[in-house]
Amino acid sequence: MMLSSRVVAGVSKRSDFPLDLSTTALLVIDVQEYLSSPSDDNDEKEDYLFQTSLFCAIANIGALASKMRHFRDSPTSSATSTTTTKGGEVIFTFLQALTNDCRDVSLDYKLSGPKLAHLPGPKQPAKFLSNLQPHENDILIPKTSCSVFSSTRLAYILRNLQVQQLVVTGQLTDQCVESAVRDAADAGFFVTVVQDACAAQSPQQHEKGLAGMKGFARIVSTQQLLQEMDEYIQQRRGNSTDSDATGQHEQETVAVVQSSSLTTTSNNDTVITPVDQFQLPPPTAGATVALLRALKRAKVQFLRLAVVDVSNAVRCKAKPLSSLASTTNHDHDSINPQVAIAKVCFAGMPRYADVPVAASNLTATGSLMVKPDWNTLRILPYAPATALCLGFAYDTQQQQQQQQQQQLSPYCTRGLLARLVQAAREQLGLVFDIGAELEFQLYHTTTFTPVDGSLFADSVTLNEQEPFLVDLLQQLQEQDIPVELVHAESANGQLEVVLQHQPDPLALADAVVLARETIRAVAKYRHMKAVFLPKTNPMAAGSGCHLHFSFLEAEQEQQGTTTTTCTKNGFPCDSSTHEDSYLSPRAGSFLEGILRHMPALLALTMPSVNSFRRVGPGCWTGHDVRWDVEDKEAPIRLCLEGGQPQKATHAEFKLVDSTCNLYMAMTGLLAAGMQGMRQGLTLRPPGNDNQETLPKTLPESLDALDADSYLKSVLGEELSTAYLAVKRDEAKHYADKTILEDLAEALGKA
Structure with a gap:
C-alpha cells in the first residue's frame, strides 16, 4: 500500500509514519574526499566543519549505512515486503562534472567560487573517504547542482526502486541537504532528516538548516533512527506465526550477521572487521x-x-x-x-x-x-x-x-588496529579519543651514564637539556605531531613527552612510532642515547607509555523549541540520573571489560621480561586488577575534570611500555572495552577489595593470553599463534639476564 493513500489531509502528521525499511532509502549527500578536507588557508568555519561537525556526521552515517545494508543484503529481507524490491537502499550523491572543463555545472556553482566551479570530472573522478566507502550494491549518482533533484534523475530512480521514504544525511545542512529535502518533499516522498548525521560550517548554520527543513521532514537523531530500524525488524519477525516462518527468520538473523563487515564469537560479541573486507582505497x-x-x-x-x-x-x-x-x-x-x-x-x-x-x-x-x-x-x-x-x-x-x-594480511598489525577502529565505529558508534605519554631516559654516548640527576618535575633536566628539547619540538611540529606537555620524570636523565589526544587510535599509534624515531635521532645528534627500556635501574623509576582514553557520543540538547545534537565526551556520568557515580554506565561497562581481560592484556602491553621489572607496589604503575579515582597506584586511573570532582574526563591505563607493538596493544585494550560495553557489564567498585592479582612474569601473561579466547579471536589465529611463539622464545632468551645486561644491550654495549 502506498503510504500517501493513508494520509488524511489536514489531520495526519509526519510522526504518524514511522520507518518502513522495505520502502526506505538512505541518501548520503556530498560526503566525498573533495569536500571533506580543509583547504590550505582554512579558517575557523573549516575547523568546526572538519574537526567537529563532519567528524561526528561521518561516524553516524557509517552506522546508518551499515544497518541499511544488513537489511538490504539479507536473503530474506524482501520475504515479507509488499514490494518487489528489498528496501534498505544506500545512495551516495556526490559532486562530479560530466565534462573535464566543468562547462556543464550549474550557474549557481559557477558563481560560487573555484571550489564548486571546478569539480572533479571524467579524467579525475570523485573519490570517497576511506572510512565511508560505498559498497558494491550501493547506488552512486554524480550531481552538478545544489539540489540533487535538479541535476539528476534521482526521483525517477527512487520510484523505480519503489522507495517512498527517504532518509537524508550529509553536507552542508543549510545548503545541499536542505535543498534536497525540500525538493524530495515536493516530489511526494516522506522525508526523515538525521540531524547528527548532517554537517555544517558552524552550529548556527546547522541550526538554520534544520529550522528550514522542519516543515518538510521528520528530524530525528541517529540513535532514534537505529532504534526504529531495530523495532521494525523485530515487529516483522513477530508477525510470522507458523514454524516455517519462525525458522526463516532465524536463518535471516544468521545471514545478516554473516554478511556484515564483522566476525563474531559464539557469545555474539563484536570482534573485528575481517581482512578480506577491509580495503584501503588506492589513490588515483x-x-x-x-x-x-x-x-x-x-x-x-x-x-x-x-x-x-x-x-x-x-x-x-x-x-x-x-x-x-x-x-x-x-x-x-x-x-x-x-x-x-x-x-x-x-x-x-x-x-x-x-x-x-x-x-x-x-x-x-x-x-x-x-x-x-x-x-x-x-x-x-x-x-x-x-x-x-x-x-x-x-x-x-x-x-x-x-x-x-x-x-590485507592477517600479520599486518597496523591493519589490525584499523580494522578494530572500523568495527567500533560501525557496530557501536564509538569514536575514541586517545593520547599517550612517552617516557625515556637520556644517556651520554661516551660514559654510558644518565645525562643528569633530577627529581620528578625538577627544572634541572629542562634547563640542561633545552637544546635537545628545542630541536625535538621543532622536528615533531614539522611532522604534525602535536605535543601537549614536556617534563622531567623521576629517574636520572628521564623525560616525559605527552602527545595530544587524537580522535583516531591509528593516527595516535602512528604519532608514537614517529615520535620515538625522532627522539632517538635528535638525541644522537646531540651526542646522547635515548633509551625506552622499561627498567634500567632496580632503585629508580621505570619508563612507560601510558595511554589516556575516552570515547565520544552524540547528545541532544533542548533550547526552547529547538533540539540540537552535539558530540560530547561519553565518560562523565549524568548527574541528574547517576548522582553517586563518576562514570556513565557505558563508560563503566567499557572499563569493566578491560579489567576482566587485564591479565591477558599484559601480554600485549608489557611484552618483555624487563617490562615486569617496572611493575610492583610503590612503582605508580598498578600491580593488581582494579581501578580507582586519581590514584597513581591503580592500573586504571580515573581522571577527573578540574573544578567538578564528580565528572570523569577519561581513564589512564598505566601498564603499557615502549617494548610493545602499540597497534596490537591498543587493539587489545579497546576490544576488551568494547566487549564489556556490548555485554552491558557493571563496573566493580573502586579499590582493591577483591585482591585479584596480575601475572608477575611474561610467561604467566602469555599463558593468560593463550587462555583468553576472545582476545585471541581479535588477533586472529595466524597472528596470535606467531605472537605467542615469538614472545615465549624471547621470555626464555631474556629470563636469566639482569637489568644491567638489558641496559647494556639498549645502549649498544652488549
Whole structure:
C-alpha cells in the first residue's frame, strides 16, 4: 500500500509514519574526499566543519549505512515486503562534472567560487573517504547542482526502486541537504532528516538548516533512527506465526550477521572487521603523481615504506624516487610505490636476532607487499632527503592472482588496529579519543651514564637539556605531531613527552612510532642515547607509555523549541540520573571489560621480561586488577575534570611500555572495552577489595593470553599463534639476564 493513500489531509502528521525499511532509502549527500578536507588557508568555519561537525556526521552515517545494508543484503529481507524490491537502499550523491572543463555545472556553482566551479570530472573522478566507502550494491549518482533533484534523475530512480521514504544525511545542512529535502518533499516522498548525521560550517548554520527543513521532514537523531530500524525488524519477525516462518527468520538473523563487515564469537560479541573486507582505497594515478612530484621538488631522494613488527621493530625499505616511473606517466600500476618484505619479519622473528621462531609457523618462504598509507607521509627533519610512509601489508599471493582488490594480511598489525577502529565505529558508534605519554631516559654516548640527576618535575633536566628539547619540538611540529606537555620524570636523565589526544587510535599509534624515531635521532645528534627500556635501574623509576582514553557520543540538547545534537565526551556520568557515580554506565561497562581481560592484556602491553621489572607496589604503575579515582597506584586511573570532582574526563591505563607493538596493544585494550560495553557489564567498585592479582612474569601473561579466547579471536589465529611463539622464545632468551645486561644491550654495549 502506498503510504500517501493513508494520509488524511489536514489531520495526519509526519510522526504518524514511522520507518518502513522495505520502502526506505538512505541518501548520503556530498560526503566525498573533495569536500571533506580543509583547504590550505582554512579558517575557523573549516575547523568546526572538519574537526567537529563532519567528524561526528561521518561516524553516524557509517552506522546508518551499515544497518541499511544488513537489511538490504539479507536473503530474506524482501520475504515479507509488499514490494518487489528489498528496501534498505544506500545512495551516495556526490559532486562530479560530466565534462573535464566543468562547462556543464550549474550557474549557481559557477558563481560560487573555484571550489564548486571546478569539480572533479571524467579524467579525475570523485573519490570517497576511506572510512565511508560505498559498497558494491550501493547506488552512486554524480550531481552538478545544489539540489540533487535538479541535476539528476534521482526521483525517477527512487520510484523505480519503489522507495517512498527517504532518509537524508550529509553536507552542508543549510545548503545541499536542505535543498534536497525540500525538493524530495515536493516530489511526494516522506522525508526523515538525521540531524547528527548532517554537517555544517558552524552550529548556527546547522541550526538554520534544520529550522528550514522542519516543515518538510521528520528530524530525528541517529540513535532514534537505529532504534526504529531495530523495532521494525523485530515487529516483522513477530508477525510470522507458523514454524516455517519462525525458522526463516532465524536463518535471516544468521545471514545478516554473516554478511556484515564483522566476525563474531559464539557469545555474539563484536570482534573485528575481517581482512578480506577491509580495503584501503588506492589513490588515483594523478594523486600519486602529484605527491611524487612534490617530493622531488622538496629535494627528497628516498621514499621509505615502513611497518612495525610484533616486537616493535620498525622495519622499512627505501625506494629511490628516481626508480619510480616518470611523473609524466599517469598509469598508477607503473608508479605503484610498494616494497616486499619477508612475511617472517612481521611476526616470526624475536627482537634479539633475525632468526625465525619455528613455532610461529613462519619461515623464510613468502613475503608481504607493503603499500603506503599516504595519510602518514612525512619528510623526515632528521633525514631531509628521505620521506617516510607507514603502510599496510598485503598478501602477495592475492596480487599474483591479479585481483582488483588485494587482501590485507592477517600479520599486518597496523591493519589490525584499523580494522578494530572500523568495527567500533560501525557496530557501536564509538569514536575514541586517545593520547599517550612517552617516557625515556637520556644517556651520554661516551660514559654510558644518565645525562643528569633530577627529581620528578625538577627544572634541572629542562634547563640542561633545552637544546635537545628545542630541536625535538621543532622536528615533531614539522611532522604534525602535536605535543601537549614536556617534563622531567623521576629517574636520572628521564623525560616525559605527552602527545595530544587524537580522535583516531591509528593516527595516535602512528604519532608514537614517529615520535620515538625522532627522539632517538635528535638525541644522537646531540651526542646522547635515548633509551625506552622499561627498567634500567632496580632503585629508580621505570619508563612507560601510558595511554589516556575516552570515547565520544552524540547528545541532544533542548533550547526552547529547538533540539540540537552535539558530540560530547561519553565518560562523565549524568548527574541528574547517576548522582553517586563518576562514570556513565557505558563508560563503566567499557572499563569493566578491560579489567576482566587485564591479565591477558599484559601480554600485549608489557611484552618483555624487563617490562615486569617496572611493575610492583610503590612503582605508580598498578600491580593488581582494579581501578580507582586519581590514584597513581591503580592500573586504571580515573581522571577527573578540574573544578567538578564528580565528572570523569577519561581513564589512564598505566601498564603499557615502549617494548610493545602499540597497534596490537591498543587493539587489545579497546576490544576488551568494547566487549564489556556490548555485554552491558557493571563496573566493580573502586579499590582493591577483591585482591585479584596480575601475572608477575611474561610467561604467566602469555599463558593468560593463550587462555583468553576472545582476545585471541581479535588477533586472529595466524597472528596470535606467531605472537605467542615469538614472545615465549624471547621470555626464555631474556629470563636469566639482569637489568644491567638489558641496559647494556639498549645502549649498544652488549
